[in-house]
Amino acid sequence: SQQGEEDPQALSIQEGENATMNCSYKTSINNLQWYRQNSGRGLVHLILIRSNEREKHSGRLRVTLDTSKKSSSLLITASRAADTASYFCATGSNTGGFKTIFGAGTRLFVKA
Amino acid sequence: DTGVSQDPRHKITKRGQNVTFRCDPISEHNRLYWYRQTLGQGPEFLTYFQNEAQLEKSRLLSDRFSAERPKGSFSTLEIQRTEQGDSAMYLCASGDRAYNEQFFGPGTRLTVL
Numbered sequence: 001s002q003q004g005e006e007d008p009q010a011l012s013i014q015e016g017e018n019a020t021m022n023c024s025y026k027t028s029i030n031n032l033q034w035y036r037q038n039s040g041r042g043l044v045h046l047i048l049i050r051s052n053e054r055e056k057h058s059g060r061l062r063v064t065l066d067t068s069k070k071s072s073s074l075l076i077t078a079s080r081a082a083d084t085a086s087y088f089c090a091t092g093s094n095t096g097g098f099k100t101i102f103g104a105g106t107r108l109f110v111k112a
Numbered sequence: 113d114t115g116v117s118q119d120p121r122h123k124i125t126k127r128g129q130n131v132t133f134r135c136d137p138i139s140e141h142n143r144l145y146w147y148r149q150t151l152g153q154g155p156e157f158l159t160y161f162q163n164e165a166q167l168e169k170s171r172l173l174s175d176r177f178s179a180e181r182p183k184g185s186f187s188t189l190e191i192q193r194t195e196q197g198d199s200a201m202y203l204c205a206s207g208d209r210a211y212n213e214q215f216f217g218p219g220t221r222l223t224v225l
Contacts, residue, residue, distance in 0.1 A: 031212050042116075042203060042216035043155070088154045092212040099168055100145070100214065102154035 006089055006106040014111050019076040021106040023089030024069075032065055033090045033100070034074050043088065046074075081112040114138060116217035118204050124223045125194055132190045133220045137206030144187050145214060146179055147203040148172065155203055161187060194224045 007022045023032070031050045035043040049056045049065045049072070056063045062075040076083055086105040093099070117136045125131050137144050142163050147155035158177070160168040163184040173179075176194075181187040191198055201221050205214035 033213065035216075042218045043205075043214075045213045045215065048213055090154075099157055099160060100212065101157065102147075104152070104154050 006087070006103045008106060009104070010107040010109070012109045012111065013079055015079060015081055017079055019079050019083070019108055019110070021074045021087055021089075021108070023072045023074070023103055025072075025089075025091045025101075025103075026070065027091075027093065029067075029091045029093050031092045032063075032072050033092065034061075034063060034072075035088045035090060035102075037086045037088065037105070039085075046087075076108075079108075079110045081110050084108060084110045116204060116206050116215050118202075118217040118220050120220055121218060122221045122223075124225065126225050127194060127196060129194055130190065130192045131194060131222065132188055133202055133204075133222075135187045135189070135204030135206075135217060137186070137204070138215055139185075141206035141208055141215070142184065143207040143214075144181055145205040145207070146187070146189050147205065149201045149203055149219070150199075158189075158202075191222075194222075196224050198222060199224045 005024050033048045034046045037043045047058045047063050049063050060077045065072045086107050088102050088105045090100045090102045119134045144161040146158040149155045157170050159179045161181040176192045179189045201219045203219045205216045207214045
């Protein structure tokens with residue numbers, strides 16, 4: 001079963017608004033990553049946050065990590081129609097293989 | 113193009129046939145991953161290579177599935193005696209040892225009739 005669970009499953013907003021997606025996981029992790037996937041395409045890495053970090057920024061993206069609650073959030077500010085995609089959180093743990101476990105994703109639709 | 117490439121992009125086969133997919137990772141990456149993704153779901157881990165060594169396999173990888181990375185460069189994923197439940201997108205990713213960021217290929221979409 002998938003470790004990460006994103007919330008909400010789907011989100012529809014107007015262009016210019018902020019979008020917040022949440023991810024919860026079950027076991028201890030080494031890091032947590034967020035990926036974007038446009039319809040029918042491969043995944044694109046957005047940002048990685050390590051277990052000893054609490055917040056990270058990259059352009060219009062802001063990621064937080066709360067290891068005590070085993071949760072993370074991805075905030076996309078000033079959304080654009082081009083941000084329409086599925087967003088997945090993925091957890092990595094140092095179990096020798098650095099296996100990465102993906103959640104089921106949040107489908108974001110940004111209306112122009 | 114120096115990204116991860118996969119071949120073929122699409123494969124339609126009849127139940128019971130064998131299929132083989134190829135992945136060419138980014139050249140300097142020593143880690144290579146295979147995932148399976150079905151509609152509306154996130155990628156499910158199948159297997160992982162570090163150089164030519166297959167270090168981890170998911171329980172999802174039944175005996176009909178085999179993966180190789182003979183020279184530590186490209187990798188192949190073979191599915192024998194395909195079943196309709198094998199229909200999915202098969203994704204390959206590569207990564208650098210120092211980070212856990214993975215770079216994904218475009219995927220191979222398999223349809224088993």
